Amino acid sequence: MNKIAIIEEIHNDGLKLFNNNKNFSYEIITDVSEENLIKVLPKFDGCTLRVSKLNSKIMSVCKNLKVISRHGVGYDNIDLDYIKKNNIALTITATANATAVSEHVMYMILALSKAKLSYDNEVRTGSFKKNMKNIKTFELMGKEILIAGFGRIGKSLIKKCLGFDMKVNVFDPFINEDIIKEYNGVKVNSIQDAIKNVDFLSIHMPLNEKTKNLINYNLIKTMKKNSIIINTARGGIINEFDLNKALDENLIYGAGLDVFEKEPPHSDNLLLKNKKVIMSPHVSALTDECKIRMAKETVKNIIDFFENKLDKSVIVKL
Numbered sequence: 001m002n003k004i005a006i007i008e009e010i011h012n013d014g015l016k017l018f019n020n021n022k023n024f025s026y027e028i029i030t031d032v033s034e035e036n037l038i039k040v041l042p043k044f045d046g047c048t049l050r051v052s053k054l055n056s057k058i059m060s061v062c063k064n065l066k067v068i069s070r071h072g073v074g075y076d077n078i079d080l081d082y083i084k085k086n087n088i089a090l091t092i093t094a095t096a097n098a099t100a101v102s103e104h105v106m107y108m109i110l111a112l113s114k115a116k117l118s119y120d121n122e123v124r125t126g127s128f129k130k131n132m133k134n135i136k137t138f139e140l141m142g143k144e145i146l147i148a149g150f151g152r153i154g155k156s157l158i159k160k161c162l163g164f165d166m167k168v169n170v171f172d173p174f175i176n177e178d179i180i181k182e183y184n185g186v187k188v189n190s191i192q193d194a195i196k197n198v199d200f201l202s203i204h205m206p207l208n209e210k211t212k213n214l215i216n217y218n219l220i221k222t223m224k225k226n227s228i229i230i231n232t233a234r235g236g237i238i239n240e241f242d243l244n245k246a247l248d249e250n251l252i253y254g255a256g257l258d259v260f261e262k263e264p265p266h267s268d269n270l271l272l273k274n275k276k277v278i279m280s281p282h283v284s285a286l287t288d289e290c291k292i293r294m295a296k297e298t299v300k301n302i303i304d305f306f307e308n309k310l311d312k313s314v315i316v317k318l
Helices: 012-019 034-043 080-085 098-113 116-124 152-163 177-182 240-248 288-306
Strands: 002-007 024-029 046-049 067-070 089-091 144-148 167-171 186-188 200-203 228-231 254-257 277-279
Touching: 002 034, 002 288, 012 024, 012 288, 024 034, 024 288, 046 288, 067 288, 080 089, 089 288, 098 116, 098 152, 098 200, 098 228, 098 254, 098 277, 098 288, 144 152, 152 167, 177 186, 240 254
Parallel strands: 002 024, 002 046, 046 067, 067 089, 144 167, 144 200, 167 186, 200 228, 228 254, 254 277
Antiparallel strands: none
């Protein structure tokens, strides 16, 4: 029997797949401290993983560990060098969260461009239309968006942007131009050049050495003053100090952040007090429907791995 650790709780619909398979047993681990994981993980053959960290110190005692199944698509919380050297497979929920995340991007775009917070406050405080001269709103029709990263989320987002009659540019050096054209987007080869002319930037890249602090002050100051940045990918891609500085200097109009360099963000993070930013606590994928899809796919990836029928598209190539 394969023993599986469920690191942090997942939706029960996913666990039912294990309950219906006699070849698997599982335990749910809620204490995700390094000390506890070192203590309890060695007995398991595989594990699911949400946002907790698996470093080499933890995994070095897990001699039975053969597969890590991410409940999501990012994997910067895993020591990739270690799992590559030790032949530990890594899978992601490749198809589950595209709709939820892309809808969250549109929510943030609309909330910012339609002054959702300001309008709501006008009504609640009895200021009904008194401050209209000081509140800007924008239409999406005809505006240009740059989608940085064109995986499944980017492909889902482009359809929604086109539905609002937006013009879509795509930056992704790994995607063929013909594929982007099929989705009615325009491929750009330089984010530095393309960002100068767009009204919106939506980030859908992994966090790595090349993307760390990619969106910095020098880049932001080349953008339009009415432009908006949305990040539902990973904190750290945007330099948060630089973003706050640019917003304070009115270099861009606003930002929507679902992810942060430190989560939760420290109380001294200046962005927390910046009224030009709309935030959510890294939940863009956590709709009720997506929780079920991700849980099922997370568990299915583990079952398929041990039954030698895993779809290659969900395996992270290291």
